[in-house]
Amino acid sequence: MTSAEPLLATSGLTREFGGITAVDGVDFTLADGELCSVIGPNGAGKTTFFNLLTGVLEPTRGTVEFSPSDRDGAVDVTDASPHETALLGLHRSYQITNVFPTVSVLENVRIAVQAHRGNDTWRFWRNVHAFDDHFVEAERILERIGLAESADRPAETLSHGEKRSLEIGIALAGDPDLLLLDEPTAGVSSEDVAQVTALIEDVAADHAIMLIEHNMDVVMGISDRVVVLDRGELIADGDPETVRESEAVQRAYLGGYEDDGAADAGAGVTAG
Amino acid sequence: MTDSSERPLEVEETNRGTRTDEGWLSEYARDHVVHGLVIVAFLVYPVVYDLLGRSPLASEAAAFLPGLTFMIAVLYLGLFAMSFDFVSGYTGYLSFGHAAFYGTGAYAVVLATNGKIPGVPADTPFVLTMLLGAVLAGVLALAMGAVSFRLTGVYFAMITLGFAQVLYELVRNWGYVSPNPSEGATVDGGALEVGVPYVDSLGLAVGRLTGDSFENVLGTGFDVSATMTSYYALALVVVVCYFSMQRIIHSPFGKAMIAVRENEERAEAVGYDVFRIKMGAFAASAFFAGIAGALFAGYSRSVSPESTYFFLVTADALIVTIVGGIGTLAGPLYGTVFHEWLGDVLSTEDDGIATYLRETVPEGLLTTDVGGVTFADVINSVVDGRAPLYLGIVFVLFVLFVPNGLLGTVRDRLGGTVAERTGDVLERYRR
Numbered sequence: 001m002t003s004a005e006p007l008l009a010t011s012g013l014t015r016e017f018g019g020i021t022a023v024d025g026v027d028f029t030l031a032d033g034e035l036c037s038v039i040g041p042n043g044a045g046k047t048t049f050f051n052l053l054t055g056v057l058e059p060t061r062g063t064v065e066f067s068p069s070d071r072d073g074a075v076d077v078t079d080a081s082p083h084e085t086a087l088l089g090l091h092r093s094y095q096i097t098n099v100f101p102t103v104s105v106l107e108n109v110r111i112a113v114q115a116h117r118g119n120d121t122w123r124f125w126r127n128v129h130a131f132d133d134h135f136v137e138a139e140r141i142l143e144r145i146g147l148a149e150s151a152d153r154p155a156e157t158l159s160h161g162e163k164r165s166l167e168i169g170i171a172l173a174g175d176p177d178l179l180l181l182d183e184p185t186a187g188v189s190s191e192d193v194a195q196v197t198a199l200i201e202d203v204a205a206d207h208a209i210m211l212i213e214h215n216m217d218v219v220m221g222i223s224d225r226v227v228v229l230d231r232g233e234l235i236a237d238g239d240p241e242t243v244r245e246s247e248a249v250q251r252a253y254l255g256g257y258e259d260d261g262a263a264d265a266g267a268g269v270t271a272g
Numbered sequence: 273m274t275d276s277s278e279r280p281l282e283v284e285e286t287n288r289g290t291r292t293d294e295g296w297l298s299e300y301a302r303d304h305v306v307h308g309l310v311i312v313a314f315l316v317y318p319v320v321y322d323l324l325g326r327s328p329l330a331s332e333a334a335a336f337l338p339g340l341t342f343m344i345a346v347l348y349l350g351l352f353a354m355s356f357d358f359v360s361g362y363t364g365y366l367s368f369g370h371a372a373f374y375g376t377g378a379y380a381v382v383l384a385t386n387g388k389i390p391g392v393p394a395d396t397p398f399v400l401t402m403l404l405g406a407v408l409a410g411v412l413a414l415a416m417g418a419v420s421f422r423l424t425g426v427y428f429a430m431i432t433l434g435f436a437q438v439l440y441e442l443v444r445n446w447g448y449v450s451p452n453p454s455e456g457a458t459v460d461g462g463a464l465e466v467g468v469p470y471v472d473s474l475g476l477a478v479g480r481l482t483g484d485s486f487e488n489v490l491g492t493g494f495d496v497s498a499t500m501t502s503y504y505a506l507a508l509v510v511v512v513c514y515f516s517m518q519r520i521i522h523s524p525f526g527k528a529m530i531a532v533r534e535n536e537e538r539a540e541a542v543g544y545d546v547f548r549i550k551m552g553a554f555a556a557s558a559f560f561a562g563i564a565g566a567l568f569a570g571y572s573r574s575v576s577p578e579s580t581y582f583f584l585v586t587a588d589a590l591i592v593t594i595v596g597g598i599g600t601l602a603g604p605l606y607g608t609v610f611h612e613w614l615g616d617v618l619s620t621e622d623d624g625i626a627t628y629l630r631e632t633v634p635e636g637l638l639t640t641d642v643g644g645v646t647f648a649d650v651i652n653s654v655v656d657g658r659a660p661l662y663l664g665i666v667f668v669l670f671v672l673f674v675p676n677g678l679l680g681t682v683r684d685r686l687g688g689t690v691a692e693r694t695g696d697v698l699e700r701y702r703r
Binding site (some may be wrong): 054056081082083086087091092094098099100101102103107110111112114115116120121122123124125127128131142153170171173174 | 350413519520522523524525526527528530531534535538539540542544545546549552556629
């Protein structure tokens with residue numbers, strides 16, 4: 001117990017859907033300030049893993065513990081609901097753009113700031129403009145994600161790349177201790193990937209991040225650490241170089257590719 | 273790049289910069305120019321209508337303008353529709369059982385005034401029984417919501433409708449209400465007053481027959497009828513309720529309601545307890561629906577299951593909300609004006625367009641026979657009492673071509689709420 005306890009720790013985390021085990025006995029810890037990428041073939045259980053951490057899904061077995069910066073010690077968030085984990089400091093972005101479409105870009109971020117300010121939401125007799133700090137904070141975040149000049153536009157009119165940035169902005173607004181980014185570059189044109197990557201690196205300077213990503217250049221370029229999920233199991237964990245060289249990982253990815261083309265049985269043999 | 277980095281400051285200025293420069297009172301007045309105009313229009317309407325009735329245009333005014341009793345219906349039905357829109361338009365949960373809250377407010381007033389609610393004396397002032405009805409409606413909403421908010425979308429709409437229909441059947445057969453519950457109940461006692469409770473001089477009695485009336489007001493030779501008094505008394509309550517609801521919509525809580533409508537999953541993910549937000553919105557909405565029902569009961573002095581708990585009461589609110597603009601608080605009021613106007617001018621009673629045409633079109637034209645059909649037949653079949661037909665057609669056209677409704681479309685054109693944008697437009701002219 002020399003260093004502080006981990007920011008996040010799961011033990012034996014398992015989620016079964018009927019007969020399918022999407023996440024299988026994952027033991028995982030994350031230190032504060034780390035940028036850890038989660039990779040794996042399609043269907044490996046990466047997003048399910050995120051859903052278990054944020055409380056969207058309840059685990060079949062296992063526990064999740066989270067140590068928010070404003071509390072002493074770890075909090076068991078295994079059965080917490082999504083808004084509870086969010087208020088503790090666990091925020092996420094989504095693989096498929098998931099913003100508040102018809103309200104302004106500024107309001108998208110401001111509403112997330114407001115959520116974090118607890119009881120302000122229940123002051124129904126005050127005008128929203130009485131809470132200047134919400135706006136100041138939201139404008140600061142828009143500045144950071146490079147959308148300040150689009151503040152008054154409805155979110156649905158943003159380009160896809162801008163929406164991806166807004167995704168991260170909304171997650172940032174809750175002043176997260178840990179940010180879970182689910183494929184932030186999904187669907188982003190190759191020219192704009194650099195921009196999103198730069199934003200992630202900027203955010204990583206003062207936040208712990210877990211990143212699901214398929215773009216290996218991004219993963220290998222910015223991660224401190226990479227973990228690999230395959231069929232719900234954590235099969236590799238280490239710095240990017242080690243993971244890249246790992247035989248198990250290459251097998252998993254090859255197995256994944258074979259899954260697409262050849263029969264399941266063949267893939268099973270390869271991976272087994 | 274330098275260009276774009278300067279722009280945010282401008283944006284900020286137009287958003288909020290003016291708020292500190294001006295006094296809050298003048299700023300408030302500027303923000304509420306449109307509200308003021310609408311309120312003035314509602315205030316002068318009865319007087320204008322009355323004056324027109326004595327002018328040479330009397331028959332035209334009677335035929336083409338809504339009468340005062342219809343404008344009173346605009347007030348309580350409009351408030352009900354606004355309360356429906358408050359939850360349906362801002363959280364996205366269609367409250368198809370909203371009539372239950374309207375009915376609860378209405379029946380609470382009648383039962384309380386008749387001394388049938390234990391612990392509430394029969395002479396309790398109307399304003400207090402009205403609040404009682406509204407609170408009961410809010411409590412009912414919490415009970416209904418606790419079950420219904422487990423569902424979303426069309427299933428939520430259906431389960432609330434189911435609850436309301438159950439209550440409708442219960443009230444129809446509940447002998448305690450009156451000897452003939454399926455016909456409803458009437459207020460037995462004296463006039464009901466809107467005003468400060470227990471202060472007689474600060475109250476206005478409402479009701480078509482029981483309301484206060486004033487002759488030769490301030491020596492102007494102008495008489496204020498009981499109906500007109502009721503109109504102003506009800507309008508006062510509706511204005512207070514409107515501004516209360518508007519206050520909530522513009523509060524942090526209202527913004528959270530909109531977040532739930534826009535994207536409930538994300539609202540929860542950023543830290544909102546969406547269940548509590550929805551329950552709060554539902555209860556507040558039911559509270560104001562209860563007030564609307566209480567106003568209806570206080571004015572009409574009789575309630576029936578058909579006019580309160582029945583699902584078509586909700587359907588009317590839905591129609592005027594769509595026509596007026598769902599998700600705009602004032603829109604349903606304008607939708608209700610349209611609805612009631614249509615109902616009046618196409619009514620079979622003697623101040624509608626049908627009567628007007630029969631009296632003013634020359635006899636020869638009325639009886640001209642074209643292929644066995646006379647003009648009089650046409651009036652009888654397509655004008656006289658055909659308001660529901662045209663309302664239905666207008667509803668279909670609005671859903672198809674004006675999905676944002678009257679006020680929603682105006683807002684889209686102006687690029688913001690009418691109140692906000694009008695202030696800016698006036699500002700521009702002042703410079």
